[in-house]
Amino acid sequence: MKTVEAVYFTDIEIPANDIPSSIRKIIKQTFGKNTGEDNAKYKPTNLITKTWAQDYTDSVKYYPELSELAESIAVGIDNITDELIAECLSGQSDENLRKLRFIILKLSRKGDGRLKGLALRCARLNADLKLVEVSFKALVKMKGDIDIEKFFVDYLIDHYDKHDILKRIADSYWN
Numbered sequence: 001m002k003t004v005e006a007v008y009f010t011d012i013e014i015p016a017n018d019i020p021s022s023i024r025k026i027i028k029q030t031f032g033k034n035t036g037e038d039n040a041k042y043k044p045t046n047l048i049t050k051t052w053a054q055d056y057t058d059s060v061k062y063y064p065e066l067s068e069l070a071e072s073i074a075v076g077i078d079n080i081t082d083e084l085i086a087e088c089l090s091g092q093s094d095e096n097l098r099k100l101r102f103i104i105l106k107l108s109r110k111g112d113g114r115l116k117g118l119a120l121r122c123a124r125l126n127a128d129l130k131l132v133e134v135s136f137k138a139l140v141k142m143k144g145d146i147d148i149e150k151f152f153v154d155y156l157i158d159h160y161d162k163h164d165i166l167k168r169i170a171d172s173y174w175n
Contacts, residue, residue, distance in 0.1 A: 062109070068102070122135040152170040
């Protein structure tokens, strides 16, 4: 039986020395002599090399990312009402902050008109860095808004730490 020198996963080569011996045995048993580079190396297909139409790449914004989907299941919110938003803003418990993060993500994806006011309000909170970061990222997408631009200018003037992630997000508003 041929010795496994490497395993190929799409265009990634994994050297045999990085693979535990127990896994190498399974690979040998499963693929036998077809473990060489000639048979398993990544070969471009038209699906991988295809240039997708803009409509396809734009459609991604309508579907949640895995982290957003997990967050929605964790917070258990199906319908975002003004009452729910007011309730979450009234108390800064960990659960309310997590709900606000989810609400901002969902409103951002939907293009909801309540997003700007809520994101600006949450961006000013000093309670939870994750919530503020999500708020900043939602605001950055709203190019050309005078209130948001003023908010980011004020933030950049007031914060001096060049390693501040929020400062980098705010700065990206003009890119």
